Structures are given as C-alpha cells and as structure tokens.
Amino acid sequence: MTHEFKTIVESYLIAKEQGLKAVLATVVDLEGSSYRKPGVRMLILETGKMIGAVSGGCVEKDILRQSETVFKTGKPKMMTYDGRYRLGCEGVLYILIEPFNPESEFFNAFESCLKNRQSFRVKSHYSKGVGEHDAIGSVVSFSSKSYSISKFLKFNEDALVFEETLKPCFKLMIFGAEHDAVQLCKLAHYTGWDVTVISGPLESKTIADFPGATAFFSASPDALELNSIDNQTFVVLMTHNFSNDLKYLLELKDSELVYLGILGPSKRREKLLSQFLEYCPDVDEGFIENIHAPAGLNLGAETPQEIAISIVSEILSVVREQEPKSLKQKVGSIHI
Numbered sequence: 285m286t287h288e289f290k291t292i293v294e295s296y297l298i299a300k301e302q303g304l305k306a307v308l309a310t311v312v313d314l315e316g317s318s319y320r321k322p323g324v325r326m327l328i329l330e331t332g333k334m335i336g337a338v339s340g341g342c343v344e345k346d347i348l349r350q351s352e353t354v355f356k357t358g359k360p361k362m363m364t365y366d367g368r369y370r371l372g373c374e375g376v377l378y379i380l381i382e383p384f385n386p387e388s389e390f391f392n393a394f395e396s397c398l399k400n401r402q403s404f405r406v407k408s409h410y411s412k413g414v415g416e417h418d419a420i421g422s423v424v425s426f427s428s429k430s431y432s433i434s435k436f437l438k439f440n441e442d443a444l445v446f447e448e449t450l451k452p453c454f455k456l457m458i459f460g461a462e463h464d465a466v467q468l469c470k471l472a473h474y475t476g477w478d479v480t481v482i483s484g485p486l487e488s489k490t491i492a493d494f495p496g497a498t499a500f501f502s503a504s505p506d507a508l509e510l511n512s513i514d515n516q517t518f519v520v521l522m523t524h525n526f527s528n529d530l531k532y533l534l535e536l537k538d539s540e541l542v543y544l545g546i547l548g549p550s551k552r553r554e555k556l557l558s559q560f561l562e563y564c565p566d567v568d569e570g571f572i573e574n575i576h577a578p579a580g581l582n583l584g585a586e587t588p589q590e591i592a593i594s595i596v597s598e599i600l601s602v603v604r605e606q607e608p609k610s611l612k613q614k615v616g617s618i619h620i
Contacts, residue, residue, distance in 0.1 A: 387431060408420075505528065
C-alpha cells in the first residue's frame with residue numbers, strides 16, 4: 285500500500301537525521317495463507333524500533349532478530365517463517381531483509397511522484413534459500429528512473445522476482461466544515477488517505493481545524509479546481525446546506541468519480557437529485573449510479589464518529605467491489 289511505503293520513507297528520513305541505520309523487511313512470497321499478502325513491508329531501526337508490520341504480530345520479533353546481521357554486515361538476507369504449526373497464520377512467508385539506504389535523489393523523485401499522484405513500481409529480487417545472498421534486493425522505479433533500496437546490489441537473471449505497482453494514495457474530498465466533517469477527516473487520515481477539505485468562503489475555518497487534512501480550501505462552488513480528481517478520489521458532500529450541496533453537485537457532474545456520497549435522509553436525496561436533473565437532464569448515467577445517498581452503510585451509526593466509520597466502510601466496499609456482509613457468512617478466503 286502506498287501510504288505504508290510513504291510512512292516508511294518518512295520514518296527513515298527522521299532516523300537518518302538522528303544518525304540511525306535502517307533495514308527494510310518485505311514479504312516477497314507466500315505458500316498457503318497469511319494475515320497479510322506479499323508486498324507488505326516494515327522498517328526496522330538499529331535501536332530496535334519497528335515501523336509498520338508484516339503480520340498480526342507473530343512474525344515481527346523473528347524479523348527483528350534476523351535483522352541484526354544485516355545491520356552488522358550490510359548484506360541483504362532471506363528468512364522464512366512457517367506459521368502452519370502456530371496460532372494465526374497457516375502458511376510459509378518468505379521475507380527479504382535488506383539495508384534501506386537509497387541515494388538522495390530517490391527522495392526527491394518519490395516526493396514528486398506523490399505530489400503528482402503518479403503510480404510507481406517496486407521490484408524485489410529474492411531467493412527461497414535462507415541466509416545472505418549477493419543478488420537480492422529491491423528497486424523502486426518511477427516514470428523516468430529506477431533507484432536501488434540498497435546502494436551495492438548486483439542482480440542476476442536466476443533470482444526470483446516479486447513486482448508490484450503502487451497506485452496513488454486514496455484521496456477523500458470533503459465538502460463541508462462542520463463537526464462531522466472533522467471526524468470523517470480524522471478517520472480517513474488514520475486509514476492512510478490524503479484528505480482535502482473544502483469549506484464555504486464565509487466560514488471561519490482553517491486547516492488547523494481538521495487534524496490530518498492534507499489540504500484545505502475556502503471557495504465558492506463556481507471557483508473550485510477539480511483537475512486533481514482521479515480514479516483514486518472519493519467525494520463526500522456534507523455541507524448541511526441544500527443549496528450548497530446542489531451547487532457542488534452541479535460542478536462535479538463532469539468528474540469521473542468512483543464514489544460520491546451525500547449526507548442526509550432519503551427525502552433530501554430525492555429532492556436534491558430531482559433539482560439536479562432539471563439543470564442537467566443529459567448527465568451521464570454513470571455519474572448518477574455512483575452517487576451514494578444517504579452516504580454510508582447501515583451500521584446503526586448515531587454519533588459523528590460512527591457515521592464516519594459507516595461512510596469509510598461504504599467507500600472501501602465500493603472501491604474494492606465487495607458486497608458488505610459479516611465475514612462469518614463469507615465462503616472461502618477472507619482477503620481478495
């Protein structure tokens with residue numbers, strides 16, 4: 285997940301300023317089932333601090349012990365974790381542990397990639413043989429250049445390869461600045477999403493009122509800049525003002541949104557959509573189909589915090605194309 289990789293990079297930069305070394309652990313292969321799938325990563329500092337996790341907690345201590353030799357020798361290594369005879373996981377994990385020390389240019393390229401909401405690729409060369417190897421390690425590729433995670437890697441054609449494309453972080457645009465918008469902003473940020481808050485020009489709010497927000501704009505509907513909306517962007521209208529919701533809806537009509545949620549009861553939705561269609565009778569049917577109003581899943585939510593949970597849950601079910609149900613009713617694997 286991009287937001288997890290972002291946290292790893294940010295944590296490394298802080299550690300580097302403190303003169304601390306770091307290694308990266310990546311699950312590159314799996315036989316059987318596991319709490320997390322290949323591609324999950326964690327950063328380990330030489331102090332023993334771990335950023336992120338690759339399991340529900342059963343593997344991390346073993347990785348920490350295995351990382352000690354990587355700190356000493358600077359050479360990447362492979363380890364396995366067999367969870368078939370332990371509680372929790374039921375598979376064998378293959379984990380690449382390597383020094384994390386990219387060249388300085390990597391960080392500028394990564395920041396630019398995040399800012400421009402571009403995808404990037406991570407390719408990990410590995411072996412199923414336990415221990416140190418000379419031809420294993422990871423490379424991160426942006427649109428124009430690739431960077432090794434470790435500086436002295438020599439790959440060969442015999443190495444196994446795990447490769448994945450990491451898309452831009454999910455982005456949530458919240459139109460509204462009341463207390464419930466603050467709670468939704470907090471939860472979305474905690475989930476790892478970028479959050480943009482748009483308030484009306486007459487409201488005396490700033491980004492400081494929205495913990496976790498990436499950006500804040502105070503603008504009238506006709507002054508909105510919507511060029512940044514992509515297929516990883518979700519919108520929730522929660523202004524508590526019918527007229528403003530209608531104006532925002534009109535401005536958003538040409539956007540290809542995966543999810544557009546509108547707060548409020550069903551009667552309000554019918555009235556809102558009726559007036560919207562009077563202004564835009566030829567609007568694309570796909571736009572209407574992607575409107576979720578009232579926003580959120582039926583969880584019995586009452587408080588602003590609970591409503592935020594129901595909205596984020598619905599967004600995830602839509603973007604992951606899943607029908608919400610109790611996991612005990614699901615047949616087969618829990619994860620996609």
